[in-house]
Amino acid sequence: MWKTLRVLVALGLFALISTSAEAKLKIFACFPEWQALANELGGDAVEVFVAVGPLTNPDHVEVTPPLISAMREADLLVCTGANFEGEWLPGVLKRANNPKLRQGKPGLFFARDFVEGLKDSQDELSGNAEKKEEGDLHEHGNPHIQGDPYRMRAIAGQLGRRMIEIDPSEAKRYGGNTKAFIREFSALIKSLEAKAAPLRGTNIAAQAEHSVYLLKWLKINTVAVVEPTVGVPPGPADLARIIEQTPRDNIKFVIYAAYQNPRPSAFVSERAKIPLVELPFTVGGTEDSKTVGDFFRASVQRMLDALNGK
Structure with missing residues (x-):
């Protein structure tokens, strides 16, 4: 009996250790660009939930029970910031009540904290200030920073560091993936600019x-x-x-x-x-x-x- 009990205890401990070792960093991404970047830097060590798909207008995010549940379980939130998600994100954070995603915690990652946004006077439509004033403009500049590879490269470096801070057990993986991404992405930028x-x-x-x-x-x-x-x-x-x-x-x-x-x-x-x-x-x-x-x-x-x- 005691022998059987010892075997069961040993198996239980092994299962516990295995489960712990296989636990993934859970990431809540507001948009597909952040989901993709997190997956590239995290690889098999992360599990990423994205709030909206690539064919959804990013200005109109529908808050659903699965979205709130994912926020509640997340270790890290990756969003654009600069109030782009201001219409829905604060409410979801409050309802999820996740202590890891509170103000001042490393679990909150906003890309715009690390790069500047283009102001209205710098946007793509030259000499059309009148229409800019009439349009639905974002208070803190245009939020669609995923279109600039240089900003994306800078954000990748910062996100890799944040993932290491939150999950140091996978520091080698995150660090290696981040360096590889930046190296390969830099070469791609140069190639595409020539093309x-x-x-x-x-x-x-x-x-x-x-x-x-x-x-x-x-x-x-x-x-x-x-x-x-x-x-x-x-x-x-x-x-x-x-x-x-x-x-x-x-x-x-x-x-x-x-x-x-x-x-x-x-x-x-x-x-x-x-x-x-x-x-x-x-x-x-x-x-x-x-x-x-x-x-x-x-x-x-x-x-x-x-x-x-x-």
Whole structure:
């Protein structure tokens, strides 16, 4: 009997140790770009829940029971910050009541704490301050920083450090993955900048000002916006204005984000006889943008194809 009991105790301890060793760092990511980055840096040591998918408007997050449950169990929260999630995140944090995700704790990671955002005067639409004032602008600048590879690289380094701080048992893995990501991503940036050279100085139209950082990085000029006010469908006069403007400003193509209804941009494309380009906007927005690196590859390639008439 005692022998059997000792065996059972030993097996129980072994199971406990095994479970502890296999426990993963639970991460709550607000958006797909942070989910993808956390997975690249964490590998098999992390389990990541994302609040919204890549085809959901990031300005409208639906709070669901699974979302609150994931927040309650998370060891680390990774979001954009600068009040971008201000309409829903504070309420979810309060309802989840997770002591690891309280103000001042390392479990709260906001990307905008580590990089500056573009102000309205620096956005993609040059010389259009009047319309900027009318639109649905973000108080702390444009939040869609995932479009700038340099900002993403800086955020990756900071996120890797934070993961090590929270889960030091996997420090070697996180540190190695972070260094590898930054090394490979830096090479990709250099390669894509050379590849995208023909796009520099190109005039385009955009359905909305959703790709400010991406276009600024590539030195592409947005000279017309299909939706003069964010989220408000353009009227016939708005569409006619852009169609008339296209030959005058040598607009090469019109872009829209994968989560948007492309009908207004498709109308402009058809009538102005310029290519229509779907951009992933975030990781996973299109089939060819499954990773952070692929997001930038796909964005560049899709616009190059449009410029070359493909």
